[in-house]
Amino acid sequence: MNTDPSVTELTTVFARLQGMLLSRHAATDAIHQLTQVARDLIDSAAGAGASVLDAGGTRISTAATDPVVETADALQYELGEGPCLSAWATAATQRLDDTATDARWPAWSAAVRDLGVRSVLSVPLIFRGDTLGAMKVYTTDAHAFSAADERMLVLLATAAATLLAGGQAPDAPHRLSAALQAALSDRQAVDVATGILMERHDLTQEDARRLLLETARTRHRPLLEIARALLGRTADPTG
Amino acid sequence: MDETAVGREQARALGEALRRAGIELNWLWLQSFRLGGELSEFEIEAYLHRALYLPPYQRDLLAQAANNLIDQLPPLRAPYSCELREPRSGA
Numbered sequence: 001m002n003t004d005p006s007v008t009e010l011t012t013v014f015a016r017l018q019g020m021l022l023s024r025h026a027a028t029d030a031i032h033q034l035t036q037v038a039r040d041l042i043d044s045a046a047g048a049g050a051s052v053l054d055a056g057g058t059r060i061s062t063a064a065t066d067p068v069v070e071t072a073d074a075l076q077y078e079l080g081e082g083p084c085l086s087a088w089a090t091a092a093t094q095r096l097d098d099t100a101t102d103a104r105w106p107a108w109s110a111a112v113r114d115l116g117v118r119s120v121l122s123v124p125l126i127f128r129g130d131t132l133g134a135m136k137v138y139t140t141d142a143h144a145f146s147a148a149d150e151r152m153l154v155l156l157a158t159a160a161a162t163l164l165a166g167g168q169a170p171d172a173p174h175r176l177s178a179a180l181q182a183a184l185s186d187r188q189a190v191d192v193a194t195g196i197l198m199e200r201h202d203l204t205q206e207d208a209r210r211l212l213l214e215t216a217r218t219r220h221r222p223l224l225e226i227a228r229a230l231l232g233r234t235a236d237p238t239g
Numbered sequence: 240m241d242e243t244a245v246g247r248e249q250a251r252a253l254g255e256a257l258r259r260a261g262i263e264l265n266w267l268w269l270q271s272f273r274l275g276g277e278l279s280e281f282e283i284e285a286y287l288h289r290a291l292y293l294p295p296y297q298r299d300l301l302a303q304a305a306n307n308l309i310d311q312l313p314p315l316r317a318p319y320s321c322e323l324r325e326p327r328s329g330a
Contacts, residue, residue: 091281126280126281127265128263128264128265151277151279154279154281155277155279157279158268158279158280158281182273183269183272183273186273186274187272187273187274187275190273190274190275191275194275206296209275209296210296213296213299213300213303216303217299217303222303222307222310223274223303223307224273224274224307
């Protein structure tokens with residue numbers, strides 16, 4: 001799978017998420033920032049939206065990057081159908097490649113086609129088995145979203161759901177923020193260590209990652225320790 | 240064992256290890272994320288339920304993540320009374 005989001009992109013994502021945590025934004029503000037991150041992170045996206053729903057399917061909070069998204073989203077709840085409602089109800093990603101031809105949500109597709117919306121990608125926001133809502137991206141071209149875009153949005157949604165759920169306890173935001181910071185730093189170390197191995201042993205990224213994992217396994221040391229040893233330019237533990 | 244069977248057994252044993260260690264799914268996800276993993280929590284859950292097949296590297300990365308967390312847990316033992324009492328001052 002070479003759909004690995006660049007570390008720089010993720011740094012931006014988490015920095016912005018961290019900003020939301022530290023300032024303890026109300027749910028609506030937090031979600032609004034989230035939609036902007038989603039729109040920026042997914043190249044083909046023209047707009048993004050997100051909603052938090054209660055168990056009955058009523059919107060608790062919602063956000064959109066522009067009026068078209070706002071309208072398209074509102075239409076789903078008015079008509080009682082649409083990819084985001086389905087993403088929330090089924091806890092599964094919903095991809096709509098062309099509103100001109102899709103038959104799953106006929107009333108909604110017809111309505112948003114007039115707004116210029118052609119492709120839609122919607123993922124559920126899930127935390128510990130509870131579906132909190134959905135996050136979506138829209139654009140004006142058909143077949144615009146790829147599997148890589150899906151993976152990116154799902155990755156973002158996982159972190160976002162943790163953020164949203166964690167925001168309910170007063171001290172949780174600070175703990176989450178520290179955990180996310182550390183996680184990002186570690187992931188970056190693994191990335192760089194992989195690069196070092198690729199260069200040193202003339203390996204593909206895949207083979208370098210395998211070597212790193214195999215070294216951790218055979219030496220009974222945590223993978224992160226092996227990675228940081230490589231970064232520290234101490235003896236090469238991969239031999 | 241063919242590779243699918245290996246995968247299923249790995250998933251089963253991973254689930255068992257997580258349960259016994261009391262490690263929740265979101266912590267496994269966070270640890271696999273630290274190690275450069277690309278799976279969502281949803282995919283990891285599907286894998287544990289044997290509803291999603293993963294290739295060997297990704298299965299092994301999850302095993303590494305789980306083992307990292309297990310190794311970080313304090314050893315499981317019951318404390319003695321002397322280990323819990325406040326030390327007497329001036330003793």
